[in-house]
Amino acid sequence: MLLPFAITSAPLDVAGISALAQVRHADRAREADAEGPGALILFVGVVRGRHQGQDVRALTYEAYEPLAVASFERIAREAADRIPGVEICLHHRVGTLEVGEPSIVIAAVAAHRAEAYAASRFAIERVKQIAPVWKREHLMDGASWVEGATVHPDDPEPLAEAWRRAWA
Template sequence: MNERTSIKITQETLNLQDCYHFVEDDSCGGIAVFVGTVRNSTQNKTVTLLDFSGYEPMAIKEMQKIATKALEKYDIYKIAIHHALGKLKIGDVPVIITVSSAHRKAAFEACEFAIDTLKETVPIWKKEHFTDGEVWVNSHP
């Protein structure tokens, strides 16, 4: 973590207030927040839980790259990207991204960039568990 980014991977419950407080500043008129939650169904199947695993050292580096790129590309002040690993139940939070900026548009754009890029490049894998089996959603480890 540097003074403008907060990157975290944990087996513990993520805390939205920690992410929010990290990015808030009197110079910022906008804070964009993305909170990913475990939903109860996908593709007409009932989801019972999600199991996230990852290669943590590489994932941290990739998440830091995303944060650094967002700071360079958008006129933002701070960014926090936190991701949970392990078994998460319906309603649990696997990912939180918060971004602050003087104006809302930059915060929204950087937040969208961060979650889209995270899903494409960060080595965190998701296994969906259903009432009738399980499947890796993306390439498995």
């Protein structure tokens, strides 16, 4: 059974995550006598083959699962506080991923497309800011860790910046 927020070593189930977000939105809309799902935006981040002019062989992701899942839940709450009725499901892979493999899936569902787009963009910006997920780049000539989340979740300026980017 899929959960709305997860860290997993298994391949990401894009269709399942999408369906779960739609069902959760429809259920909440029905309870609130509000508009049902009108837009679904999927963000699927994949391992790219080049980064900063260098060939990438693979990426290895690590996460502190309890804190990562809690940060995903927080991100969804932050989005819903600003965009009432939006539903977000967010899954991130860990382990070594090859070029082209999905590393993160964000499904954002809202009554209207502008809100779904903004929620999706906001979610990925916040993941980069606050989620305890780290990656190691495996290049053709070696490997190195990439700096991950560096801001405090309660710092209002990065939160405001994520919203500015979401609506850009």
